[in-house]
Amino acid sequence: MKSSLTLPAAVLGLVLATSMAPAPAHAHTTAVAPTESGTTANLTEEQTRTLVERLKSGLPEDYQARIAALDATVGLPPTRPGQTNAGATGVGPSRPVPAGGRGASPEPRLTDRDDEVCQTTPLLQWQTAAYAEWTEYDLAEVVPWIDFFRMYDAVLFGTEAGHQYYGSDGQFTTRVRQTARELKRFWDIPSGEIQVVPMHATVALDQAKVARLMELLMLYPADQAAQFAADFVPLVNQEKFDYGMHPALSFDAFAYYGGEVAGVGVIPPKILVGDGILEAYGNLGLGNIAPRAIVAHEYAHHVQYVRGLFASELTGAELARRAEMMADAYAGYFLAHVRGAGLDRGQTKQVNQTFFQLGDCYLTSPGHHGTPNQRMRAADWGAQVAKGGFPRGRILPTVTIAQRFDAHLSELVAANPA
Secondary structure: OOOOOOHHHHHHHHHHOOOOOOOOOOOOOOOOOOOOOOOEOOOOHHHHHHHHHHHHHOOOOOHHHHHHHHHHHHOOOOOOOOOOOOOOOOOOOOOOOOOOOOOOOOOOOEEOOOOOEEOOOHHHHHHHHHHOOOOHHHHHHHHHHHHHHHHHHHHHHOOOOOOOOOOOOOOOHHHHHHHHHHHHHHOOOOOOOOEEEEEOHHHHHOHHHHHHHHHHHHOOOHHHHHHHHHHHHHHHOEHHHHHHOOHHHHOOEEEEOOEEEOOOEEEOOEEEEEHHHHHHHHHOOOOOOHHHHHHHHHHHHHHHHHHOOOOOOOOHHHHHHHHHHHHHHHHHHHHHOOOOOOOOHHHHHHHHHHHHHOOOOOOOOOOOOOOHHHHHHHHHHHHHHHHOOOOOOOOOOHHHHHHHHHHHHHHHHOOOOO
16 A cells, blocks of 8 residues: 655655755865775774764755655654654654664663553663764764665665565574565555565665765765765774674664655555664574564554554554554564464563563653563563464454454553552
8 A cells, every 4th residue: 555645745845855956066085094805994083073074064054954854754763864863753663762862771760650660671771882882973973874874775775676685694584584474464454565675784885875865865966976975985884883784773673654756766665674673682582583573563563554543542652652562462463373473482472572672761752662561561462362362263353453452552551560
């Protein structure tokens, strides 16, 4: 099902066509000479600032606002070069990152109105520690640009055709592809157009791809776009970023509902999966189950979109939490169902642990996804509905599952018994 929003008018017209005059090309200088292997040592703070400021000098003055509007109109998570990432907002794309942003660490003990004790999880502790390896300037000025290029390259040009791989070494490819095939057979929505696409941060090292996006999204002329790309690569090609392969540079996954972009054409609905989120789970011993749970959760957002299930009387953080916990429940149902992934009890516990790890403690944020315990309970509820269904093997309609979920939402949100 296509989005009713056509992006040429709504995105490129709104964001880019308002008096954006091409900036003059600047002279190219190399900040650090590459080594024989093609990689560079870490830039100094002064070198980084000089290079970033030169790149920014060619941008329109309101480029941050334009990119923010582009993100919002396309329906992508807000990733604004020049600002730290604000995390997920609303009930659209799902990014499993703390809603407070990069480098933000949730308070260790917060309570919501149901007295749910909230704590950060090992997965999010890993993420926070990973960001600590970089400077505040990296987080504010360099990493968001890497996010921008790898997300928009995947959304606009990524495809599941060909030799796509998941994980830096392709170690998760089989599980992701198997889950995608099973999901398309399982749920009662049109599924033929939905593609599962990887996101590799190393795209920011590809000068041709970076230049292509600058031409399309910033309306740079070809020579200026090529110059920007040549200048940008040394920022990514550093040891501290593992030469574009650091897991924290692609620590997310989200659903994109499709549309049309001038200069590209019709973009099909997609599930976009970063290498980093898969590898982080692998480090926690959940590498066999987490890829399946993540893809199932994001596919559930397509179910919600097609069936019109985002609508609710709830608002703010509660609205976002309901959407994310419902997606967890759909994932738990599919993964435990005998006609779905058919996971056993031990594997189902790992599914629950996967969603527990993604819980956040930003209880009043419009991007709140649910506390660790709430997300775990939602996934387990879905699994129990699947296991207890009668007759055995019957798949409930997607709308029926949503209705049952809403009827039990208050229980799933409530605190654990003392």
